[in-house]
Amino acid sequence: MDSPQPGMESEKQINDEEVKSIIEVMAASGKYWHDWDKLKGMLSFHLKQVLLDYPEAKMTIEQQQSCLGESLPELAKRLDDALNSFAEGPPFTLQRLCEILLDARNIYSKLSKLALALEKNLLVTSTLTISSDPYTIQNAVTEAGTDTETETKGSPVESNGVEPITSAGDADEVMAEVEEAEVEDVMTVDMDTIEAIVRSSEAADTTPTGDS
Secondary structure (H helix, E strand, O other): OOOOOOOOOOOOOOOHHHHHHHHHHHHHHOOOOOOHHHHHHHHHHHHHHHHHOOHHHHOOHHHHHHHHOOOHHHHHHHHHHHHHOOOOOOEOOHHHHHHHHHOHHHHOOOHHHHHHHHHHHHOOOOEOOOOOOOOOHHHHHHHHHHHHHHHHHHOOOOOOOOOOOOOHHHHHHHHHHHHHHHHHHHHHHHHHHHHHHHHHHHHHHHOOOOOO
């Protein structure tokens, strides 16, 4: 990567992998556990790295101004100022912000579109509070998936909208109802048959014979 342009320098003491792993956790869970000032520095660092990864970063200042309406350092400062305006905690759009930062090039092919998306997620007023849940990378990442899975399993419904049988007791009850219905059908048929025979017999008894 080329040397950063003036105003785009990042704090070298921040470890890239550590920052990325923390952002991945926030993108997966929508929560945060770290001191906000420290976290803000990490997000600022990664934001500048993402901006520098775009082809526009290699353009001259004049070309950037023509393409973006401002130079890259000016864009970075504007977004950084928006991020730093959150004093008490991160914006409630933190999860989406992290998702964008992790996969910016695949989501937005042009830096101008990325800038608009980041700005949109930073121009909010509501903030998040620090999570009190235990923090481990594995638990935080899998927690979001567990919540979704629980919602899916909460009310099992087949694709045709019929709720499935959930226990052996329910199955026995259903089978008993089916058998009872079958017995009733058989009895109804038998009674109809008997009545028909009786009516036929009575008719035969009342029919006058040729001798009378």
